[in-house]
Amino acid sequence: MLMKWDGDLMPYSQLIEKMLAGDKRACARLISAVENDPDAAEKIMRQIHPYTGKAHIVGITGPPGAGKSTLTDKIVKKLIKEGKKVGVIAVDPTSPYSGGSILGDRIRMQDLALSPEVFIRSMGTRGHLGGLSKHTRNALKVLDAAGYDYIIIETVGVGQSEVDIVKVADTVVMVMVPGLGDDIQSIKAGIMEIGDIFAINKSDLFGADRTALEVNMMLDLNPDTDRRPPVVKVVAVKNEGIDDLIKEIKDHLSYLKESGKLEERRKNNIKEDLVELIEEELRKIVLTRTEDKNRLDDEVIEIYNKNKNAYEVRDDLMRRLSW
Template identity: 55%
Template structure:
């Protein structure tokens, strides 16, 4: 596709248009992603996650300044919550990062979750692929404020930074949450506030209880009042990247992500085809009535549905 060629050649408008196509589920979306695929896999993906109010957007903004000083091309996918009432989203992350809006080495895209519950938008993975083909050296993926179970970022990022702050409340309870278990790096943001020592001590105490760690997540402090702290954060991320490469986890993680994505695509395609199959079958309404009346159970009917589908695909 001509659009894919323009993206690979660094056309900013083409990349923006491609992500819009992906978000709107354009009929040409799949062709575009196929054309881009040979030019992907080069960017370093860093996830930035944490509870609401931890300062993820400010941290991302400050980290951007540091990465640009290193001459790196940076892409940012910032996910904001979508209203369940209006369907709209306040894309505040783009507003917070206006200092980079005129920088040709930075591409920022805000995305609404559109009902997705994992802390990311459904189109996030594909948008990341566009920015990868576009030429980004590093892609920062900032999740919507997450809780215990919204952990999709661990299946997308190479390195996951969990952002905490000294005023988070009951840190011991927070550490029981699943989000603490996905961290490759801990960043105590707003570290100039009282309580940073206590938070760092509690995180390290938690890590001390985990004796079988191949990688012990470093705990770093960041504050917008001291830009040098974001250099320390980036150094911690870089050490994790080196660990992944040297241990072989880099390749294994990426292969696992491809496997998960291939299976997800196959499941979605199969589900769509089965739905089309039962919608066209004359016995389907009667079977639903028999399940409702108790004459048949859902498992029996599911077996019949699979038989219908298998018969359909086995026809010459």
């Protein structure tokens, strides 16, 4: 399988070699390939799998305007000062109407563009719900193989139920800001349950103490006494509280390792990944082996006219598959 490179065609294996040697352009091209072409994604993933699993994957999530990008910028700056290499994937929403998007997270990370230790990639959700793009997982594997010590995934601005980040990150930082509602919001199901660390950003604003208190009260109700997520007050634009936050991020990884939960969490994620792959393949098999292309449409009419129901059509189609 070949890919265009400087006007010529280059095999993926060569591109992967360049990427492993630290070539950012090769890394960027590989991410484009996994984002745009399922066949390319498969070939690349097969080859880079042995190199993955080394990075600490940190998710930064929270409502729109909470300061996720600014916080990411500050965290990355501190980490590179420690000599770490950091990859960032920043996801913004794709328009359901035009398919286009404005990917604006780099605006808050301008100084990082030139750091040799940093790689930033923006992604549109391209129709995927859940706060990430369908291809985020594969893109982060490319960065993992490229040798970044930390990979920070910034989700789209989330509402109440975009919890995909928990399926890809080792550590989820939930960014909250004052003024978004009363304490009932903090006991609802969904995003409030997935934070491993809560960062109260803009904590110089009125109401920040109250927000921190409400989150703390919510966390005190958790039955799981194994580990209580910490609540850290930060002011990202003023670079305040970032050291505390980074300490908590590192402590969380140590906790995961010592308790065996890192392995458990990653195995769960692999399993979900695998089930998804199998589902996709089965779907392809079923739909391509449904010999007549109009067959499905005909069955839809049958169901619509109440001559059949969806379950008997399913059973009928499945029976026709020869395994």
